[in-house]
Amino acid sequence: MEAIAFHDAEAAAREALWWIYEEALPASERKTRDALAAIGDDPEYSFTLFCADGAVAGFSILFLPIDAQFAVLEYLAVDAGRRSRGMGASIMQAVIDQTGDRTLLIEIDRDGSEQAMRRRRFYERSGCMVLDGVRYRMPRIGAEAPPEMALLARLADDHATLSRDTLRDWIAVIDTRMYAQARDDRRIAAMLDKAPAMWRRADG
Numbered sequence: 001m002e003a004i005a006f007h008d009a010e011a012a013a014r015e016a017l018w019w020i021y022e023e024a025l026p027a028s029e030r031k032t033r034d035a036l037a038a039i040g041d042d043p044e045y046s047f048t049l050f051c052a053d054g055a056v057a058g059f060s061i062l063f064l065p066i067d068a069q070f071a072v073l074e075y076l077a078v079d080a081g082r083r084s085r086g087m088g089a090s091i092m093q094a095v096i097d098q099t100g101d102r103t104l105l106i107e108i109d110r111d112g113s114e115q116a117m118r119r120r121r122f123y124e125r126s127g128c129m130v131l132d133g134v135r136y137r138m139p140r141i142g143a144e145a146p147p148e149m150a151l152l153a154r155l156a157d158d159h160a161t162l163s164r165d166t167l168r169d170w171i172a173v174i175d176t177r178m179y180a181q182a183r184d185d186r187r188i189a190a191m192l193d194k195a196p197a198m199w200r201r202a203d204g
Helices: 011-024 033-039 087-099 114-125 164-178 185-192
Strands: 002-005 045-052 055-063 070-078 103-109 149-154 161-163 198-200
Touching: 011 033, 011 045, 011 055, 011 070, 045 087, 055 087, 055 164, 070 087, 070 164, 087 103, 087 114, 103 114, 114 149, 161 164, 164 185
Parallel strands: 070 103
Antiparallel strands: 002 045, 045 055, 055 070, 103 149, 161 198
C-alpha cells in the first residue's frame, strides 16, 4: 500500500478519490469538492490517498489542530470493490500512527443500521470506545441536516481518562476550525447535558 498526500496526487487519482468519497458517505456528511480540495493545503490537516495495484484504494482525512492534544478522523473510506480485504484496517493503522500522542475522536452514525454497527465494531477493534451520554451532532454543512451521531474516542497511550470539560473545549475547536462554523456554547451544552464528568479507558 502506497500513501500519497492529496496535494501530490495526479488528476486521475483525485477523480478516483471523488468517486469513493461520494459513494461511501451520505450527502449530509459530505463537503463540496472545492472545500475538500482546500483541505489538502491546510496545515492542520493530513489528507492522504492510499493506493494498491496502481489504483486509489481508499483515503483518510485527519484534522490535527496545532494547539490541542486531539485529532479527528473526519473521513476514512475504502473503494467498494476492496472492502473486507483488510484495506480499511491498514488505513486505520496509518491514521493511528499519524495521530501520535493525541486522543483520536471519530464521528459515526448511530441510526442502528447494520452498516453503522459494522463501522462501530471496526473502530472498536482499533481501540476506540463510544463516549456514552454524548448526543453528538455535527454542524450542518450541506443541504440535509445531519442526524444525531455517536462520538468515539481512542485515548492516547498516556491518558487513561477524558473529562467532559476537555471534550467541551475540543468540540468548540471542531465546530469553529474543522467545520468553519460560529461557536455555539448552548448547542455544545445540549450535546453534553447527559454525559458523565469523566470517561475512563477500559484498561485505565
